[in-house]
Amino acid sequence: YEGMMMWYNPELFEENNWTYPETYEDFKAICADAKAKGLIPVAFGSSGFNRINEWWLSSAISSYSSTEELNRLLKGELKFADPEIKGGFEEFLNCWNNGWISNSDSFAVSYEDARSLFTQGRAPFIMEGTWYYQTLMDTGMDFGVELLPPFKDGKTPVFPTAVSRIMAVNKDTEHKDAVLKFIDFMLTNEEAYINSTVIGNNQPLPINVDLREHTSEMEPKMAHITNLMLDAQEEGNIGYCLWTFFPQNTRIYLYEKLDGVLLKEISLEQYLEEAQAILDADIEQGNVPSLE
Secondary structure (H helix, E strand, C coil), X not given: CEEEEEEECHHHHHHCCCCCCCCHXXXXXXXXXXXXXXXXXXXXXXXXXXXXXXXXXXXXXXXXXXXXXXXXXXXXXXXXXXXXXXXXXXXXXXXXXXXXXXXXXXXXXXXXXXXXXXXXXXXXXXXXXXXXXXHHHHHCXXXXXXXXXXXXXXXXXXXXXXXXXXXXXXXXXXXXXXXXXHHHHHHHCHHHHHHHHHCCCCCCCCCCCCHHHHHHHCCXXXXXXXXXXXXXXXXXXXXXXXXXXXXXXXXXXXXXXXXXXXXXXXXXXXXXXXXXXXXXXHHHCCCCCCCC
């Protein structure tokens, strides 16, 4: 599995006497201060790759709505327009409209350029997934990583979680038995799994191994990320990434049409109304992934 986290630049934090925000109000205060000082509060780029919009959407709705509320949405018991759900979209738009997310210009910023803005010290934050760890390690940059502060008072920070990969066998292969043997090895050999995790594979496989017993062997930042994920799982503080928990038709509409809302071509209300119609059809057709 994998998931979304907030990565930050400790050097910028020290220079500006910031500490990592524990609340949404703290987060907004840092973003406002950073923008006033000519920084880009949160680096983000979607030019040529608007599917990346679902990173922010997953994080925003998970940081606002409870898991129970998201379950009820996906079962048809709540609507996108209900305040329990709509609030996450509204808070994301608040960040956008204040110019905190790539100066409200992510359409002109590529995914790679957003990463460069962060590593060059021009942005204190970047929203990325757990997969970003090795890329940052390779740059030699010092960095911090934490869960995104909750977008609602009284809510605990969550880890928006997703399935990171699948293993499949090509039906036309002449080597099906060998491939199945390899997959079996990947999913049953605890020693190989532990070794790969210790050296930096922070997208764990579904193997029943207590990774806490091995965090002392990991690079410290890798150990911290692992503990954040494990704590969130054990405490039930899990959010939903669109690409795993939402039906595909609804998911694609949400990330493809978000730009229209940001550019004020359609209202948030129209966007959510159209998303609801697609979700209703997905529910009726049995397209929603199992939540049991």
